[in-house]
Every structure is written in structure tokens, then in C-alpha cells.
Amino acid sequence: MSLEKDAKTGKFLEAAKACHNICRLHGVHLLINDRIDVALACDADGVHIGQSDMPVAVVRTLLGPEKIIGVSCKTPEQAQQAWVDGADYIGCGGVYPTNTKVNNLTVGLEGLKTVCLASKLPVVAIGGISVSNARSVMELGVPNLKGVAVVSAMFDTESILVETQKLHAVLMETRAVVK
Numbered sequence: 522m523s524l525e526k527d528a529k530t531g532k533f534l535e536a537a538k539a540c541h542n543i544c545r546l547h548g549v550h551l552l553i554n555d556r557i558d559v560a561l562a563c564d565a566d567g568v569h570i571g572q573s574d575m576p577v578a579v580v581r582t583l584l585g586p587e588k589i590i591g592v593s594c595k596t597p598e599q600a601q602q603a604w605v606d607g608a609d610y611i612g613c614g615g616v617y618p619t620n621t622k623v624n625n626l627t628v629g630l631e632g633l634k635t636v637c638l639a640s641k642l643p644v645v646a647i648g649g650i651s652v653s654n655a656r657s658v659m660e661l662g663v664p665n666l667k668g669v670a671v672v673s674a675m676f677d678t679e680s681i682l683v684e685t686q687k688l689h690a691v692l693m694e695t696r697a698v699v700k
């Protein structure tokens with residue numbers, strides 16, 4: 522299920538609760554993008570926030586020590602700060618150009634590697650990643666690069682299930698190599 526982050530709060534909460542029920546059935550964590558209020562209201566497992574959203578330390582106070590907090594970081598400085606502030610992981614991108622997010626800086630594979638090396642936290646790569654290039658990302662050879670986040674690779678396809686299965690296979694193969 523996908524819902525834009527600026528959707529009306531009632532609709533967002535409804536969708537979040539429905540997602541959470543599905544995630545629970547499959548033992549999958551649900552993180553809410555940006556909306557701390559929605560995360561609290563549906564008792565999600567955590568949130569993902571950007572550099573211009575509520576500060577991590579405040580989010581930690583609101584959510585408590587057990588919830589997962591992810592932060593979008595494009596630079597080594599931001600990655601270090603996320604750790605100091607108590608985040609659990611960082612998202613780093615755009616690894617490749619993307620049509621999903623407007624005016625997004627592309628940091629490339631080199632930028633991703635630089636941020637990973639500076640980060641004390643696990644990193645999730647994002648931006649223009651699909652089945653065709655996920656292997657190149659995961660084979661960067663940095664141990665704290667733990668996965669990829671995708672939007673169009675799933676939602677702009679004929680079958681979300683088929684693409685998810687293909688991406689899962691690539692991630693499992695590269696995990697075996699990287700470890």
C-alpha cells in the first residue's frame with residue numbers, strides 16, 4: 522500500500538493502520554515517513570525523517586527508546602550527526618537519478634560509499650535503484666550498507682510481486698557475497 526506523505530491525516534492514519542496489520546501478520550517492521558503523529562497513533566515500529574523534519578532528539582523523546590528512527594543523509598557530517606542524535610539507521614541517496622523525488626541531489630555510488638564509511642550506523646541506499654542496478658549498489662563492499670529502498674522499481678511495474686521477488690533474489694545473492 523502506498524500513500525503520499527501529505528495525504529489528509531485521517532486517510533494516512535487509516536492506511537497506516539491497514540499496513541501495520543499486514544506487516545504484523547508477516548513479522549515485518551512498519552516505519553512511517555515523516556509523520557511522527559501518525560506513527561504514534563498507529564503504534565508503528567518507527568519513523569523515517571529528513572534533514573528538515575523534526576530533530577532526531579525530539580523524535581526520540583516522543584517515540585521512546587524502543588522505536589526505530591531512520592534519517593536521510595547525503596553527507597558524512599549528516600551521517601555522524603544522526604548517530605550522535607540517537608538514530609538507528611540512515612538512508613543515503615540519491616544513488617542514481619530519480620523521477621520520484623524532485624530536485625534531488627544524486628550522490629552516486631562514490632557518494633554513497635563515502636557516507637557509508639563515515640557512518641557508525643547501518644545504511645539503506647535509495648534513489649533510482651531497481652533490479653537492474655541493485656547488485657552494483659550492494660557490491661560496493663562496505664559492511665554497513667545493509668539494503669536498498671525503492672519506489673518506482675516496485676510501483677511502476679506490471680507486477681509488484683514479480684519485481685519484489687526479483688529484487689529479493691538479488692539482495693539475498695549479494696548478501697551472501699558481501700558478508
Ligand SMILES: Cc1ncc(COP(=O)(O)OP(=O)(O)O)c(N)n1
Binds near residue numbers: 554612622646
Ligand atoms: C531509506 C529511506 N530514505 C529516504 C526516505 C524518504 O525520503 P523523503 O521523505 O522523500 O525525503 P527526506 O525528507 O527524508 O529527505 C525513506 N522513506 N527511506
Ligand SMILES: Cc1nc(C(=O)O)sc1CCOP(=O)(O)O
Binds near residue numbers: 615622649673
Ligand atoms: C524518497 C527518496 N529519497 C531520496 C533521497 O535521495 O533521499 S531519493 C527518493 C526517491 C526514491 O524513489 P525511486 O526508487 O523511484 O528512485
